[in-house]
Amino acid sequence: MNVFERMNFTLAEAEILEEALARFLSASVGVPSQIEPRVLLGRISSAIADALLGCDDCRANVEKIGEYYFLENPIWERASGGCDILCIGCFEKRLGRALTKPDFIPAHQVEEHRQSDRWKRRIGLVAT
Numbered sequence: 001m002n003v004f005e006r007m008n009f010t011l012a013e014a015e016i017l018e019e020a021l022a023r024f025l026s027a028s029v030g031v032p033s034q035i036e037p038r039v040l041l042g043r044i045s046s047a048i049a050d051a052l053l054g055c056d057d058c059r060a061n062v063e064k065i066g067e068y069y070f071l072e073n074p075i076w077e078r079a080s081g082g083c084d085i086l087c088i089g090c091f092e093k094r095l096g097r098a099l100t101k102p103d104f105i106p107a108h109q110v111e112e113h114r115q116s117d118r119w120k121r122r123i124g125l126v127a128t
């Protein structure tokens with residue numbers, strides 16, 4: 001699934017958008033002069049980041065909310081339903097229980113990414 005499909009564009013629309021974006025980025029043509037290119041680029045990159053890192057159920061950007069976590073494979077397979085990204089709340093709704101420390105892959109419990117309070121509670125970093 002590419003970025004534009006994740007943003008709910010059809011394949012045909014995605015191809016048009018990709019072509020338009022490539023043209024815009026290489027030549028900056030077709031941009032109304034009243035729009036600051038920097039502003040437009042910022043909006044495009046933010047939309048792409050949200051699409052790439054959006055929870056498949058609620059669309060929250062998991063990086064922004066501090067829930068860029070990884071689970072042990074058996075538990076992820078049990079409830080993810082083929083999704084790529086789910087925030088902790090949406091995953092737990094599908095699973096029918098709260099996640100606990102052993103569910104998470106330990107290597108990803110280190111602070112490479114900001115951790116939400118919810119994530120910290122699940123792995124015992126803060127009191128529940």
Ligand SMILES: [Zn+2]
Pocket residue numbers: 055056057058059060086087088089090091
């Ligand atoms: Zn969610």
